[in-house]
Amino acid sequence: MSEDLDALILRVRDLPHDRAVAEVDAFFGSLPAEAARALAESRPEQVGPLEGAPPELRYRSNHLILGAAHQRLHALVESRDATLAQRRRLATLTAMLQPAGKRLEVDADGNRVAVDVPRQFLLVDPEGQGRMIEVQGDLRTARNIAVLVPGMNNDLERVRSQSVRAKEIGEEAGPGTAMVVWLGYHAPLGLTEGRSTESSRAAAPLLCRFQEGLAVVRAPDAKVTLIGNSYGAQVVARAMLEGARAHRYLLTGSPGVDPSITSAAQMTPPGTELFAVARSRGDYVSYAEQHGPDPASFPDVVRIETDNAQVQITGHVSYFDKNSESMINVGRIVRGGLDAVTLAARTTPEEETRLLGTSWAGPLRTLGQSKAAVPISKAYDGLAALRTVASTPSRKTVLDGARRARTQEGPER
Amino acid sequence: MTLTEARDLLRAELLAVAAAAVPGYEGVVTHDVGPVNPAVLSDGSGPDTICSITVENGDPSVTDPAGELAAAVAALTSRGWRTTVAPVENGHHRAAAERDGFQVTVHAWDNEWRLTLSGETPAIPE
Numbered sequence: 001m002s003e004d005l006d007a008l009i010l011r012v013r014d015l016p017h018d019r020a021v022a023e024v025d026a027f028f029g030s031l032p033a034e035a036a037r038a039l040a041e042s043r044p045e046q047v048g049p050l051e052g053a054p055p056e057l058r059y060r061s062n063h064l065i066l067g068a069a070h071q072r073l074h075a076l077v078e079s080r081d082a083t084l085a086q087r088r089r090l091a092t093l094t095a096m097l098q099p100a101g102k103r104l105e106v107d108a109d110g111n112r113v114a115v116d117v118p119r120q121f122l123l124v125d126p127e128g129q130g131r132m133i134e135v136q137g138d139l140r141t142a143r144n145i146a147v148l149v150p151g152m153n154n155d156l157e158r159v160r161s162q163s164v165r166a167k168e169i170g171e172e173a174g175p176g177t178a179m180v181v182w183l184g185y186h187a188p189l190g191l192t193e194g195r196s197t198e199s200s201r202a203a204a205p206l207l208c209r210f211q212e213g214l215a216v217v218r219a220p221d222a223k224v225t226l227i228g229n230s231y232g233a234q235v236v237a238r239a240m241l242e243g244a245r246a247h248r249y250l251l252t253g254s255p256g257v258d259p260s261i262t263s264a265a266q267m268t269p270p271g272t273e274l275f276a277v278a279r280s281r282g283d284y285v286s287y288a289e290q291h292g293p294d295p296a297s298f299p300d301v302v303r304i305e306t307d308n309a310q311v312q313i314t315g316h317v318s319y320f321d322k323n324s325e326s327m328i329n330v331g332r333i334v335r336g337g338l339d340a341v342t343l344a345a346r347t348t349p350e351e352e353t354r355l356l357g358t359s360w361a362g363p364l365r366t367l368g369q370s371k372a373a374v375p376i377s378k379a380y381d382g383l384a385a386l387r388t389v390a391s392t393p394s395r396k397t398v399l400d401g402a403r404r405a406r407t408q409e410g411p412e413r
Numbered sequence: 414m415t416l417t418e419a420r421d422l423l424r425a426e427l428l429a430v431a432a433a434a435v436p437g438y439e440g441v442v443t444h445d446v447g448p449v450n451p452a453v454l455s456d457g458s459g460p461d462t463i464c465s466i467t468v469e470n471g472d473p474s475v476t477d478p479a480g481e482l483a484a485a486v487a488a489l490t491s492r493g494w495r496t497t498v499a500p501v502e503n504g505h506h507r508a509a510a511e512r513d514g515f516q517v518t519v520h521a522w523d524n525e526w527r528l529t530l531s532g533e534t535p536a537i538p539e
Binding site: 100112117167168317335 | 467533
C-alpha cells in the first residue's frame with residue numbers, strides 16, 4: 001500500500017492539476033476506510049499535503065505532523081538548547097493544537113450543547129517561515145467556500161490573525177460557509193521581497209492545484225470564492241492567469257497583476273461568475289502599481305464599495321474592518337448575494353487628489369518602480385521588524401491577565 | 414483602558430446582550446483567541462492590538478431571527494451602544510453597534526436558531 005502511494009505521488013506530480021487530483025481521488029476511493037486511515041497515520045508527510053486526498057485523512061495526517069514537530073521542539077526547549085525562534089515556534093504549534101473554539105449544537109436528546117471545534121489543516125509545514133492551509137467549517141457540505149490568500153509578511157507565527165479574519169468573513173457570509181486560509185506558499189517577508197513576483201509565480205501552480213483538489217471534495221453545487229489581499233491578490237491573479245478554478249474572484253488592495261494585463265477579460269477564466277476588486281481611498285499599494293496596472297482601474301471590472309455611513313476606511317489595511325461596507329460586501333460575495341453588492345461610485349482621479357488636494361498617485365507610481373524604491377523598501381523592512389518584535393510580549397500579558405480575571409469572575413472559555 | 418480590560422468588557426457586554434436576546438438561555442463564547450493584529454491582511458507585520466470575540470446563543474426549538482435581533486438591538490441600545498439595523502437581505506438579519514471605539518455585529522438568519530454576536534475592541538497598544 002505504501003509503495004502504491006509513492007508511485008501515485010510520483011505519477012501525478014507533473015500531470016495537469018485536474019487529472020492529478022482525479023487520480024488521487026480515485027486511489028483513495030478504492031481503498032477500504034481502515035486502510036486509508038492507516039495510510040494517513042503511517043505516511044502523514046505524504047498524505048497531509050496531497051491535493052485530491054480526502055480532507056478528513058489530511059486533517060489527521062497534518063495533526064500528526066503538528067504533534068511530532070511540537071514534541072521535537074518541546075524537547076529542545078526542555079533541554080535549554082532552543083533558540084528564541086524555536087521557542088516562538090513551539091508557542092505557535094501549541095496554539096495550533098488547541099481547539100479553534102466552540103459551536104452550539106443539539107445532542108441526540110435534543111439538548112443544546114457547546115462542542116469543541118478542532119482546528120483542521122490541509123497543510124502544515126512547520127519548518128522555516130512555515131506554511132499552512134486551515135479549514136473552518138465542512139468542505140464536503142458547505143454551500144459556499146471562500147479561500148483567503150494572505151499577503152506579505154505572513155509566516156506561521158503571524159498567520160493566526162488571518163484565521164480570526166476568516167472566522168469573521170464566515171460570520172458575514174452565514175451558515176453553510178466554509179472558510180480556507182491558504183498560506184500554502186512562502187509569502188514575501190518584507191517589501192524588498194514583495195517587490196519581486198518570485199513568490200507569486202511559485203505560488204500560482206500550488207493554488208491552482210489546491211483549487212482543483214477542492215473541486216473533487218466539495219458538494220457539486222457549492223460555489224467557491226477566491227480572495228486575495230495585497231500580495232495575496234498578486235498570487236490569486238497569477239493563479240487566475242494559469243486557470244485557477246473558482247466561481248468568484250475578489251482582489252483587495254492589489255499591487256497590480258502584470259504590466260501586460262489591463263482588463264478583467266484578459267485574466268478571468270471561462271465560467272467566472274464575478275470578478276470584483278476593492279480599492280479604498282488612499283491605498284498607496286494599489287496606486288503604486290508595483291506589479292502592473294491597478295485592476296481597480298480596469299474598464300470592465302466590478303469595483304465594490306468600501307465605505308458606509310458607520311465606517312469609512314482609508315489606506316491599505318482596512319478592507320476587512322468590522323462593519324465596513326467592504327467587509328459586508330465580502331460576505332455578500334461569498335454567500336452569493338451578488339444583487340446586494342454595493343459598487344463604488346468614486347472615480348480614480350477623485351481619490352488620487354483626496355488626501356493632499358493634488359494628485360500624488362503619479363509620483364508614487366514613478367517612485368515605486370524606480371531604483372530608489374530598493375533602499376526605501378529595506379528601510380521600511382527594518383522598521384517593520386522592530387514593530388513586530390516590540391509587539392510580541394503583549395499577547396501573553398493580555399491572555400494571562402484575562403485568564404486571571406475570568407478565574408475570579410466565573411465565565412469560562 | 415488596557416487591552417485586557419477592553420477584552421473583558423467586550424466579553425461581558427456580548428454575554429449580557431446574548432442573554433437578553435434569547436429568553437432562558439445564556440450565551441456561549443465560541444471564539445476568543447486573544448490579541449490579534451488588525452492590519453494582518455495587509456502585511457502581517459503590525460502589532461497585536463485588538464481582540465475579536467464571538468458569542469452564540471439560541472433556543473434550538475425556536476427560530477425567530479427578527480425577534481431575537483430586535484431584542485439584541487434593544488439590549489445594546491439600553492447599554493449605551495449606537496445601533497444601526499440593516500434591511501433584511503436574502504434572509505440575513507444584521508445589526509451593527511458602536512460604543513467608544515468598540516464594534517459589534519449581530520447576525521441572525523432565516524431558518525437558523527443560532528444568534529451570533531461578534532465584537533471587536535478598539536486598537537490598544539500595550
